[in-house]
Structures are given as structure tokens and as C-alpha cells.
Amino acid sequence: MxxxxxxxxxxxxxxxxxxxxxxxxxxxxxxxxxxxxxxxxxxxxxxxxxxxxxxxxxxxxxxxxxxxxxxxxxxxxxxxxxxxxxxxxxGCSLADSCPAPLLKRRQEALRAEGRRFQTVAYINSTASVKALSDWIVTSGNAEEIIRRVPEEFEILFVPDRHLGSYLEEVTGRTMILWEGSCMVHEVFSVNDLLRMKRRKPDAKTVAHPECPANIREHADFIGGTEAMIRFVDRFASPTEFLVATEANMLWQLQHAVPRHTYLPVPGITCACNNCPxxxxxxxxxxxxxxxxxxxxxxxxxxxxxxxxxxxxxxxx
Ligand code: SF4
Missing domain, CATH: 3.40.50.10800 (NadA-like)
Structure with a gap:
């Protein structure tokens, strides 16, 4: 019972x-x-x-x-x-943005055009989407996996268009991007970030690659949550970090590397970005x-x- x-x-x-x-x-x-x-x-x-x-x-x-x-x-x-x-x-707004039947239809349309491609899915996707994919990546291993896709294939990257465009920048591979995004990382306010940077000129900005390009371009470091911990740990003396990812990550950063101060980059609609x-x-x-x-x-x-x-x- x-x-x-x-x-x-x-x-x-x-x-x-x-x-x-x-x-x-x-x-x-x-x-x-x-x-x-x-x-x-x-x-x-x-x-x-x-x-x-x-x-x-x-x-x-x-x-x-x-x-x-x-x-x-x-x-x-x-x-x-x-x-x-x-x-x-x-659930997850990002996973929801790529329903498996729509992905299947897109793959069939690309094949009908005679395009040779492999599908790379971000782990933030349903099992049905993973089942339709050749590769699964996280923000931690995406670059390495993209480099494993043979050059003769195009890459269909699903579902996060921001992570996809970041991967295009760092790997130099052009990809067919699915138009999905995370509701949390999508809404960071670039104006608030720039205001914070003006108020705290010595602070370093770290951003998750799920953030849009207008946030990423102002970051000192772009990486997944595990990479963020490694990055802040490189700073031996106490430093302020402006953090553009889900707000609970600040707890983990404070716990893992307590000598620094971490400040959340606010969202457009709320002061902190918590995933509902x-x-x-x-x-x-x-x-x-x-x-x-x-x-x-x-x-x-x-x-x-x-x-x-x-x-x-x-x-x-
Ligand atoms: S933070 Fe974004 S990607 Fe992560 S679970 Fe929440 S909606 Fe999904």
C-alpha cells in the first residue's frame, strides 16, 4: 500500500x-x-x-x-x-522540445534528400530519442564525441540549439541543429549580467553551454557543471564568480570550493534561475x-x- x-x-x-x-x-x-x-x-x-x-x-x-x-x-x-x-x-523542457515522432520524421526527410548523417543527442532527451540516435553526449563529453563522428557524415544535433551552436564554434563542425532549448538557461538576462560585471570588474563569469550565445560571449569560462568546479578550483586566492547556470549549482560550488564567493546571474523573469x-x-x-x-x-x-x-x- x-x-x-x-x-x-x-x-x-x-x-x-x-x-x-x-x-x-x-x-x-x-x-x-x-x-x-x-x-x-x-x-x-x-x-x-x-x-x-x-x-x-x-x-x-x-x-x-x-x-x-x-x-x-x-x-x-x-x-x-x-x-x-x-x-x-x-520532466525537462529541453527533452520535451524534441518528441521522438518528430525526430523520426526529420531523419526520414533528410534521408529522402540523400543526405548522409549521424544523429547526436544530448543526454537531456527521452529514451525514445536516444533509441533513434547514434551518439549520446553530455556537456562534459560532447566535444570529444563530436570529434568521433566521421567527417563524411553530417551531424544532426538534438535537442539543444545553444549547446549545438557552442559545439559548432569549438569543433568547427557545421551541424543541423534542432530548435530546442532549456527554459532555465534560455532566460538569463544579458543586461543584468553586464550590470553585475560593471559593478564587480574583478569577478569571473562562468556559463553553461546551454546558455544562448549572447551570455556565452561575456563568459570567462564555458563548460558543464563538472568542468565549472574544476575551473574555479584553479584560482588559489578567494575570487568572486558570476554563475550562469541553474541556481542550485551554487550550493555545490560553495561546498566543493568554499574559498570563493558565487553570485547567480539573474534571469529575465526572476532573481534566480531554479529549474521547476x-x-x-x-x-x-x-x-x-x-x-x-x-x-x-x-x-x-x-x-x-x-x-x-x-x-x-x-x-x-
Ligand atoms: S535545467 Fe533545463 S535542461 Fe536541466 S532539467 Fe531543468 S529544464 Fe531540463
Whole structure:
């Protein structure tokens, strides 16, 4: 029977720790989860680090605190394990911007034109899209994978047009870009960023490659969340950083490299850029999913083909 609790317990941290042991579970949390969830997690990371971590866990259950496509990826890479997601409605605007039937139609149209191409999908995509793709990339390994695509093929890159255009810049490969974007990274305010830079001329700006070009062009460093941590760690003395990515990343930066000060670059519509999908996961839902063994990601037929693309990209 499914149970939920409406009164948050003062000991919810202890409760989750106890349930984790009882259920033989490992908790994985993305850097965009709130700090309390990251604190409880056995592994924190970006999509690539977590996908790899998921293959190393020894427990029978993985609780994935992130969004749906991430938990799906953990299941695809660990078919024999039970994978739980605290809130099954934790989706992703970027993944939603590339429905598999539309991608299939686009691929068929390109083939009908006689074009030879390979499809490279950002990991922020559904399993059905991964199943239609030759390669899967994260912001951490995208450059390396793009360089592995033979020159005689064009590249159809889905779904993030901003990451795609950044990859065109750094690899020199022209790509056919899907018109998708992330609702969080799309809305950073360039005017606010420039104002902050004027007020703090010594501050360094770090931006995620999912940001549009008008933000990236003002950054001192462009990279995924894992690369951001490595970049700020290179600065030995305390430094101010203006950070253009999901706001919970500031918790992880502060935790990993506490000698610096991190300031969020605001969005056009709000002072900080939190992903509403990531925010669906709460401590209470984490506890309840451990208690109930649900919601669970179940195997679906398209996972077989998606697994081939993921393994080729991440493990070969
Ligand atoms: S931050 Fe953007 S890409 Fe990441 S889960 Fe949220 S909507 Fe998707």
C-alpha cells in the first residue's frame, strides 16, 4: 500500500538514512537538486558523472534525484536494478522540445534528400530519442564525441540549439541543429549580467553551454557543471564568480570550493534561475519513495536500442 506523510518530520534526514539501509538503496542527486538533497546523496554530479556512478553502485535500488530522463538513463544502464524517482512528473523542457515522432520524421526527410548523417543527442532527451540516435553526449563529453563522428557524415544535433551552436564554434563542425532549448538557461538576462560585471570588474563569469550565445560571449569560462568546479578550483586566492547556470549549482560550488564567493546571474523573469522540474523532488517525496518502493522506472522496449547508443558513447 502506498503511504505518504503530510507532516514533515524533524528527523527526516535520519528517517531517509534508515530507509536507505532498510531498502538497500543508493541515492544519486544531480547538482541542480536543492542543497539538502545533495547533502543526503551518496553521489552528486552532472549527467555524465551520475550515469557512470549508476553503473558502479552495489545496492539493489537506485533512487535518482533528478529529472525523468536521468532516472531512465540509470535504468537503461542498470536493467537488473530497481530505479526510483521521487516525483515521476519531474520532466525537462529541453527533452520535451524534441518528441521522438518528430525526430523520426526529420531523419526520414533528410534521408529522402540523400543526405548522409549521424544523429547526436544530448543526454537531456527521452529514451525514445536516444533509441533513434547514434551518439549520446553530455556537456562534459560532447566535444570529444563530436570529434568521433566521421567527417563524411553530417551531424544532426538534438535537442539543444545553444549547446549545438557552442559545439559548432569549438569543433568547427557545421551541424543541423534542432530548435530546442532549456527554459532555465534560455532566460538569463544579458543586461543584468553586464550590470553585475560593471559593478564587480574583478569577478569571473562562468556559463553553461546551454546558455544562448549572447551570455556565452561575456563568459570567462564555458563548460558543464563538472568542468565549472574544476575551473574555479584553479584560482588559489578567494575570487568572486558570476554563475550562469541553474541556481542550485551554487550550493555545490560553495561546498566543493568554499574559498570563493558565487553570485547567480539573474534571469529575465526572476532573481534566480531554479529549474521547476528539478524542484519537484523534495525531502518528503524522497522519503516516501523509499518507503513505498515507488514510483519506479520500468523497462520499456526502446530502452534496448537506447542502451546501445549510451554504451557506445560513454563506455567504449
Ligand atoms: S535545467 Fe533545463 S535542461 Fe536541466 S532539467 Fe531543468 S529544464 Fe531540463
Amino acid at each position: 502506498t503511504t505518504t506523510s503530510t507532516t514533515p518530520s524533524l528527523d527526516i534526514f535520519d528517517e531517509i538514512e534508515a530507509l536507505k539501509r532498510e531498502q538497500d538503496a543508493t541515492i544519486l542527486a544531480h547538482y541542480y537538486q536543492n542543497g539538502e538533497i545533495q547533502e543526503l546523496a551518496d553521489f552528486t554530479g552532472d549527467s555524465l558523472k551520475l550515469a557512470r556512478a549508476a553503473t558502479t553502485v552495489s545496492t539493489g535500488t537506485i533512487v535518482f534525484c533528478g529529472v525523468h530522463f536521468m532516472a531512465e538513463t540509470a535504468k537503461i544502464l542498470n536493467p537488473e536494478k530497481r530505479v526510483l524517482l521521487p516525483d515521476p512528473l519531474a 522540474h528539478m524542484a519537484r523532488n523534495t525531502l518528503e517525496k524522497l522519503r516516501d519513495c523509499l518507503k513505498n518502493g515507488a514510483p519506479e522506472i520500468r523497462w520499456r522496449p526502446e530502452f534496448d536500442r537506447a542502451a546501445e547508443s549510451l554504451r557506445r558513447s560513454f563506455f567504449e
